Amino acid sequence: MPIGDLRNLIVLESWGEDAACAKPGAPDPDAFHSEAKDVVEAAARFCFAFCTVRTQCLEDKLAFEAKTRNTRFGVAGGFTPRGRTRLVAERHAAARATDAGATS
Numbered sequence: 001m002p003i004g005d006l007r008n009l010i011v012l013e014s015w016g017e018d019a020a021c022a023k024p025g026a027p028d029p030d031a032f033h034s035e036a037k038d039v040v041e042a043a044a045r046f047c048f049a050f051c052t053v054r055t056q057c058l059e060d061k062l063a064f065e066a067k068t069r070n071t072r073f074g075v076a077g078g079f080t081p082r083g084r085t086r087l088v089a090e091r092h093a094a095a096r097a098t099d100a101g102a103t104s
């Protein structure tokens, strides 16, 4: 998906107008989709430091990726694609542990 399309999706969300990445002074949009680890990690830190809609961005992105089985792409909610994969695995493990506790 082209970067412009991703930005359009963020702006269309109800929380989009508060997105720090869409405001002046934000890192270049390419930084959120860079292949360079240090660049993409800096973009993720920007989200944690400056974005007031980080949680909404993260949850919407995770829901989109789950629904579409989309390949993870770009920073969202302060998480790199690899970070989101780890987060989803942790959530699934926690859910399994809760289920196991409920049935024992």
Ligand code: SF4
Pocket (backbone or CB within 6 Å): 010, 019, 020, 021, 022, 032, 046, 047, 051, 052, 053, 054, 055, 057, 058, 075, 076, 077, 078
């Ligand atoms: S969390 Fe990051 S990618 Fe998401 S809207 Fe905020 S600044 Fe943009």
